[in-house]
Amino acid sequence: MEENLENILECYDGKSIELIPILQEVQHKFGYLPEPEMREVAKFTGLPESRVYGVATFYEQFKLTPQGRNKVTVCRGTACHVRGARRILEEFEEKLNIKEGETSEDLEYTLGTAACIGCCALAPCVMINDTVEAKLTPKKVAEYFTKETADEI
Numbered sequence: 001m002e003e004n005l006e007n008i009l010e011c012y013d014g015k016s017i018e019l020i021p022i023l024q025e026v027q028h029k030f031g032y033l034p035e036p037e038m039r040e041v042a043k044f045t046g047l048p049e050s051r052v053y054g055v056a057t058f059y060e061q062f063k064l065t066p067q068g069r070n071k072v073t074v075c076r077g078t079a080c081h082v083r084g085a086r087r088i089l090e091e092f093e094e095k096l097n098i099k100e101g102e103t104s105e106d107l108e109y110t111l112g113t114a115a116c117i118g119c120c121a122l123a124p125c126v127m128i129n130d131t132v133e134a135k136l137t138p139k140k141v142a143e144y145f146t147k148e149t150a151d152e153i
């Protein structure tokens with residue numbers, strides 16, 4: 001068992017009720033839930049692997065694949081949709097050369113969507129890491145990728 005996982009598990013008793021906090025720590029340590037570690041967590045908690053996998057896929061917070069250093073979340077809520085969210089998403093897909101739900105090969109970006117990010121009056125909106133970018137256009141998205149940093153659009 002990898003040392004990182006051992007360090008996490010030694011803080012728990014191996015009870016099934018500890019599954020979610022253990023998975024949260026594993027994800028925090030690895031950035032996602034690697035399959036070998038999920039198998040070890042199943043053994044440790046005495047749960048079937050299918051149960052661990054079921055929990056990992058049920059909750060949005062858990063990721064089964066490596067995530068990019070930068071997370072782009074395009075809002076697809078109603079307000080953003082009517083103001084062109086689909087074109088914004090398409091522009092990100094084209095510029096990043098990945099589809100929604102994918103991570104770039106260099107692990108620089110993960111592209112996702114959300115039902116609403118809570119800034120409807122500023123639609124269409126995108127979250128880039130912890131920052132909301134408002135009133136976007138495909139042109140502004142294209143400009144984002146001509147800049148050296150992801151500080152602003």
Ligand code: FES
Pocket residue numbers: 075076077078079080081115116117118119120121123124125
């Ligand atoms: S619908 Fe996009 S922020 Fe609410």
